[in-house]
Amino acid sequence: QKEVEQDPGPLSVPEGAIVSLNCTYSNSAFQYFMWYRQYSRKGPELLMYTYSSGNKEDGRFTAQVDKSSKYISLFIRDSQPSDSATYLCAMSDGNNRLAFGKGNQVVVIP
Amino acid sequence: NAGVTQTPKFQVLKTGQSMTLQCAQDMNHNSMYWYRQDPGMGLRLIYYSASEGTTDKGEVPNGYNVSRLNKREFSLRLESAAPSQTSVYFCASSEFGGANKNIQYFGAGTRLSVL
Numbered sequence: 001q002k003e004v005e006q007d008p009g010p011l012s013v014p015e016g017a018i019v020s021l022n023c024t025y026s027n028s029a030f031q032y033f034m035w036y037r038q039y040s041r042k043g044p045e046l047l048m049y050t051y052s053s054g055n056k057e058d059g060r061f062t063a064q065v066d067k068s069s070k071y072i073s074l075f076i077r078d079s080q081p082s083d084s085a086t087y088l089c090a091m092s093d094g095n096n097r098l099a100f101g102k103g104n105q106v107v108v109i110p
Numbered sequence: 111n112a113g114v115t116q117t118p119k120f121q122v123l124k125t126g127q128s129m130t131l132q133c134a135q136d137m138n139h140n141s142m143y144w145y146r147q148d149p150g151m152g153l154r155l156i157y158y159s160a161s162e163g164t165t166d167k168g169e170v171p172n173g174y175n176v177s178r179l180n181k182r183e184f185s186l187r188l189e190s191a192a193p194s195q196t197s198v199y200f201c202a203s204s205e206f207g208g209a210n211k212n213i214q215y216f217g218a219g220t221r222l223s224v225l
Contacts, residue, residue, distance in 0.1 A: 008150070032212040034212070034213065036216075041219075041221075042218060042219070043114075043200055043216035043217050043218045043219050044153075044200070044216045045216070046213055046214075046215070049210075049212075049213055088152070088153070090214075092212040094211075094212065096141050096158075096160060096204060096211060096212065097155065097158065097168075098212065098214060100152050100153045101152065102150065102151065102152035103152055
């Protein structure tokens with residue numbers, strides 16, 4: 001079993017829809033959870049960073065962590081064509097190394 | 111503030127040739143990383159350097175060597191390139207300690223083709 005599982009998609013949604021992405025993981029020691037956004041032919045950039053369980057909101061983006069279920073989610077409200085990218089989840093147990101999901105490609109159709 | 115800078119952006123090699131990928135960061139980070147990204151495989155860690163003077167193998171180190179030249183620079187060398195090393199290579203850096211130590215910042219990548 002991979003440490004981090006993420007459905008690669010692609011996920012196509014109409015502009016204005018809510019995008020829902022998720023990752024599951026197997027290592028209960030993970031405490032730090034991140035979502036990176038990667039545009040085509042660019043490097044990943046940090047989108048959201050959360051510690052332990054709970055929700056975090058930043059503008060149109062909401063990250064949720066459920067450690068009891070080993071499940072994290074990213075929601076994008078009022079999606080825009082500029083949100084079209086690959087979204088990677090990443091997590092760490094605090095040892096400076098990250099475990100990444102394979103990435104989920106999102107296409108927002110105008 | 112450039113963040114993480116990688117050179118070159120593109121490279122084509124013939125099988126057996128050698129080359130060095132360069133990475134520099136200007137964020138005063140202690141830790142630096144080299145990843146490769148392949149379709150369907152995600153990001154895989156090749157080598158990392160937790161601090162200046164130390165390097166450790168990651169998930170896929172075979173065929174690569176690294177040098178932590180100083181705190182700013184971390185290079186990745188392919189001694190004898192193989193077609194299986196065709197990939198996009200990313201360098202990243204992070205703080206060693208503190209609240210944000212797990213956040214990694216990435217460069218724009220080097221696209222390498224080995225023929």
